[in-house]
Structure formats: C-alpha cells, structure tokens
Amino acid sequence: MMTEEEVEEKTFEELGLDPRLIRALTKNDISKPTPIQSVAIPLILEGKDVVARAKTGSGKTYAYLLPLLQKLFSESSSTGTRVFILVPTRELSQQVYSEVLCLIESCRVQLKVVQLTGGMHASDLRAALVGGPDILVSTPACISTCMSTNALSTKSIQDSLSVLVLDEADLLLSYGYEDDLKALIPHVPRRCQCLLMSATSSADVDKLKTLVLHNPVTLTLPETGDSKDEIIPKNVQQFWISCSSRDKQLYILALLKFELVQKKVLIFVNAIDIGFRLRLFLEQFGMRSVVLNAELPQNSRLHILEEFNAGLFDYLIATDDRQTKEEQVNKDTDVSSRKSKRHRKNKLDSEFGVVRGIDFKNVYTVINFDMPQSSAAYIHRIGRTGRAYNTGASVSFVSSDEMEIFEEIKSSLDGDENSSSNFIAPFPLLSKNAVESLRYRAEDVAKSVTKVAVRESRAQDLRNEIINSEKLKAHFQDNPRDLDLLKHDKVLSKKAPPSHLRAVPEYLLDPTTQEASKILKLARAAMGNNNSSRRQGSKRRLKKTRDPLRTFSAEAPKRKGGQQRKRKEKGAD
C-alpha cells in the first residue's frame, strides 16, 4: 500500500511501454502516467495478477489496457480470444470498447476487438465471435449466454484465454453476475493473468479476489482502509446545503439560475419520476435538461451520453444503479397489480449504469438532488467530476430525512476542515434572501407540475427516445435533417414555457448573491473557464487560492476580519 505522493514519477518510456502506444497517448494529449498507471503497468507487463484499487477518475482503464495490448502486440496471433474484459454495465462496456478500438487504430496493429451486449440476438452473438476476436468486452451475463449456446466453446476459452480483466469489480456481484462468473471461472486456465480493478473496497471485491485470482499483488492508491487518507480526488470540492425535501427544487433553481455552480452539471436523483418532475420544473424557467434512465432504449442512452460529453446540453439528470435495481425488482415481483403490468411494458435495463466508471467529459458540478444510500455510492457519484487532472465541485442537498445517511457518509470520509479533500463544507454562496426571492415563482411552477404531467412526460420522452433509437440505427449522420428529431432535450411540457420565467427580474435579485454570481463569472472568465461545456478536452487546473467558491460567503457580510478573513486565509493556504 502506498500514497500517491510516494509513487515515483516515471515516464511511459521508463515504464517500458511500446512506442506505438506512447504515440497513441500523445495524440490524446496524455503525456505522463497517473500514479496507478505507474505502479500497475510494470507489474502487469511482468505477468502478475493484480488487484488495483484507486480513486475514481485516476486512470484505471489505461492502467490495464496499455500493458495488455502491449502483451498482445508481442504474442503471435491465435484463433481464439485471448482477452476478456468484463464490466458491469452496457454503458461502461461501450466506453471501454471505444477506448480499445481507438488505441488499436492509432497503433495500426492487426487486432480485433468485439463488444457483446445483452440486447444482441443469439445469431448476432455467434456472428460477432466468428474467427475468434482477440479481445472481448462484455458483461459476464453475455459471456455466459455465449457459453451456454456454444457460441463460445469452453475448450477455446481453456486454450486461448491469457488475460481476464474484471473492471469495476465492486459492482460485478451486486449487479447479479455471480452465477455468470461462476460458470466462467472453472474454464479460465491456470496460466491466465487476472486483473481486478475497483474504486471502492467491499466484501464483494474480496470474494472475487479469492474466486478468480492467484496470489495477486494488491495495489491500493492511496492507502485507505480505516485511515484518514483521502478517498475523494483532491481536485473535487464538496459542499452541502440543508433544505427540506419540498424546497429542493427551489434551491436547485437558485443555484442554476444565479449561476452559482459551473456547467456542465450532472444531477443525481433517486427515482425516474423525480427526474422528470425536475426536468419539467426547470424547463419552465428556460433551462433544458435530459433525464438519463434505465427505461430508455440502449441506443438513446449511449447517444445522450455522447451528446452530453460533446457539450450539446448542460444539465443531465440521472438516476443511479440502486434505484434502478429496486424498480426492477419491484416490477419483477409485483406481477399481480394492474399498474405493474402496465409499467412492465417499459422494462428497465438491468445492465444500465452511469454512476460507476463512466468517464464524463467536462462535468464541473455534480449535484446530489437526492442523497445516495451509501458512502460507496456517494464516492462514485462525486467521482464523475474531477477526472484525471480536472477540477470539479459537488453540492449535496440534505433534507432532515437524509441527515442520518449524510452523517454516515461524512464520517466514512473522515475529513475535517484542514484535510479539505475529504471535507464536505456548507455551500457558501447562496443566501437565504436569494432563495426566498425565488420562492413564490418556484412554488407556483412546482404546483403546475402534477403527477399526471410527470407520468405523461415520462411516457412522451420514452416514445421520443424509441423514435430516436430507431433513427440512430439508421445512421443519422447520413441524414442531417433527422438530427432535429434526435434532440433529447426537447420541451416536454404541453404548453410552451412562459418567457417571463426565463430571466429573474432585477427587483427579485438579492444583492449579495448577485455579487457572488458576478465574481464567479469574472473569475471563471479570467481562468478561461466560463463555458466549459462547449470546450473540448480542456484541462482545468484551478488553483485553490483563486477559486471564488473558497473565498466568498453569501451569508457573512463583507467586512474585514472575523470569520470572513479566516475563510480567506484558509483558502489561501
């Protein structure tokens, strides 16, 4: 076990990486290894089994992809599949598949990678496996389906498999893949190198470790366990706001309308209906968003992620795995009720997941509109920002019902004001006056977003997305006119949002919050950071000392000395 600071800084050359891979990385603006890459790459090249646990966004994917590709470069090709990369969700499978493909193409090597997904027909699965692709990216369920239909013979696995990767290992068992893995493991040959990657530790990770790995090297970066070390990336500032569940919409309106958080914003809710309620609410104030959830067709989900990553819209509302699983269980068990039967038409995809592992580009702010149910889920949600060397912020809305889980999360992070990366601070920029100035409008609009409106808009969105999904299949790039149909952030309300709600009139503006908003905008502009979502591939390296979130307080009057000065001094540390 070691801390990030203890990892010796090395270049990719010094780690023994093939020049073709280094060139491919350089093309993607990647010049030096992250700490987990520095320690894992040489061990994997040596052929060791490795268990790697490192923070979200720390570059675990390249930590295993680079050395395993290098191994394939040097081996003579065989007819069978040599590498299985197993992931818990389709979204992650797509992401890893794209990364492998991109590296192979950049290196101009003759390797074939194939992605298997749950929605594929048996004949498509069989066709994908013809000729034995070198690398398979899949969920464990698909591999076991292929084994049971003999599309993938157990003999070929025993003969050819040389590397098995379990990515986001902490999720593989909780996603219900235990039986699938148990079906595969007896056929994994003893000589096969096994790699297990995860951001959090759990009993499931230990179980997998004993099930699959042989005498592995365990890398934990940084040291965690019961110590006070950091488990949230240093470059993410965490804040919280105490408010009643009823006021959450009001608070998010104030945060977004007064531009007190930076775009792009990823908002987590615990139920699909809450997501649609929020979307309809924000829409009335001229803020377009998209709800990403497990009931949408897979194509649409991937397209939404692509568009969000490309900066085509600024607010993505997502449900997370836990809630999705629960709805799935409810639907599967409650077969007798009429309501359930109607709902079952919109089957949720049990392999959906965006919280874990998905590499969102340029998400600056994560908002927990609803609190997650565990500290692991909190770490994964927050980890969608501050990826690699970027900076980010999170704001958690905590109602009195959620105080217990919030306290639990806080104590599991074990941070205090001095170890800022683990400390969740009260959000400093939003004054009571600013919130109250919007209350009347917010409550009025909230009343108009009825249960029926939510249900109808959810159904409408699903219909739109099914059309989108069909269109996507037909390669919309060749038909530019279809693009309009494919917009995911179309207005869902039956009546067009009133124009007077788009802007907040001068008389409603709270001067302190206005000042905070202005300072934030100036500071972001000065740092070239004012419209992050439209810029691609930018590396934001905000210095703590210059970050207005650290130096401004909306509640405290601006005066020299006292609390305000103390806060400033802390910010300048």
Ligand SMILES: Nc1ncnc2c1ncn2[C@@H]1O[C@H](COP(=O)(O)OP(=O)(O)OP(=O)(O)O)[C@@H](O)[C@H]1O
């Ligand atoms: N050496 C590097 N230098 C700069 N950026 C990097 C480097 N390695 C990876 N990245 C980028 O960092 C981002 C996060 O990487 P990755 O998705 O592998 O993180 P992760 O550790 O798997 O996170 P999670 O636990 O959330 O899945 C990606 O955009 C990736 O391209």
